[in-house]
Amino acid sequence: MKDLTGTFGNLYEPVKALIILRKTGESQQSDYYIESYDMDDKGCPINGHPLSVRESNSLAKALQAGEKKAQGFLTPKDLMPPNVLHLNSGADGYVIWHTPPQPVKLLFTENLGIPSAMAHIPALVWKAGKGSLQLFAVYAAEFEETTPLFYAPFFNIYPDGRVCMGNVRIRIPNDCGLERFMERWQEYFFNSYFSHLIGGHEPIKGNIVQLWQQLTANAEPFPTEVLNPTPYQLKNLLR
Template identity: 50%
Template sequence: MKNLTNNFSSSYQPVKALLIYNKQTEEAEHNSIYVESYDIGKFGNPINAHPLTVKETLALSGIFQTAQELKTGFLRCKGLMPNKVLYVNPEKGGYAVWYTPPREVPLFFSGSLGIKSGRGKVPAMIWRADRESLAIYAMKCNRKPMEKTILYHAPFFNIYCDGKVCMGNVRIDIGQETRLEDFMEQWEKYFWNSYFSHLMNDHNPVTENIVQIWKTQISSDRAFPCQVLKPTRYTLKNLFV
């Protein structure tokens, strides 16, 4: 810390200084701004005073644009938009909606349920998440959903009737500049690596005994029986709010 000034001076050299003038008028909205630019001489003194040029303005704009991009990096893609993304809203805290096809995943169950943890096949799913909360739903179709696609209750424990997931004591840590691909990957890991323990408010999301369903899924290689899914009152479009 004692050498901070010397280290900074040896790495960064001043090259430009700006002086902003504000001409006051009776009506505040008509105030005019004049920007004067100075080059910095070899002895650190301002020289060559002149009005800010177009070239200097563009260079300054580029610096501010880079800063703004860093500030708004949350939910921006690293590259091409992933095919599973359905909707992204980075404003007002930001959230994303995406889907995953039927697949086999690791499933962890609390000992009180009497279900052995293991791998099992799950239906196609819709995910909606912001930095702090997650809601999930199931689909009967295996293709990319449309706005009018009917959503079904996700056939798992620890999920409320409205689709919101109780994450228990899972520590959610998603940064303000997390890119979209990492955001989705983190939420899916949080969900699949947590333990299912109980039904929320006695909400059974399927038409049959949910414990027996998962005992069967873990001990077999069959696709998830989508006929047991219960419809919600939502379509995909309802999640874009």
């Protein structure tokens, strides 16, 4: 069974129920009557009464706050961050961005025989939505639609770039701004333990365990010549 607890947000309890009644006649217009119910501690409606002006105003404020919160999703603080390659802020919004070659702290499970330590990684292209992440490596410092993508040289990644996050609980709030959204996904990825290759997938030329044993033991730049090309270009990440 799949553990869905990581998809849960804040818990809500019922506090009010509304029933909308409509009276229809011969005219084209209809009359509406709204009845409001409070909820008892068991979640059952009680104390039915006409919806008051005060309750109407409270409901309107709640709806406006919810709409404003949803509109904040993937909104940049100021100018668009320079490392963003593509932004889709629709209902199923996602972001594509890149990060440069850099040293990061990598975590490995004990069975791999690789120490958890700082190591240099190549430039990466990330694509993330609210609940999923794809990751690829790149040679390029400048990007266009035909930029070729390489397999990210890590464990726990499928051949199509999808990242298996294991038991990491992904929590992206509905009002998460663009900068924090990218930061959260990078934190989720680098704070999870690498444990295994998926389905015989070979992301690099040679032995990936020996590669990371070497890179965690010294401060060498990542050897990009070991990256294996994918059949994808940057344009394939757009949908």
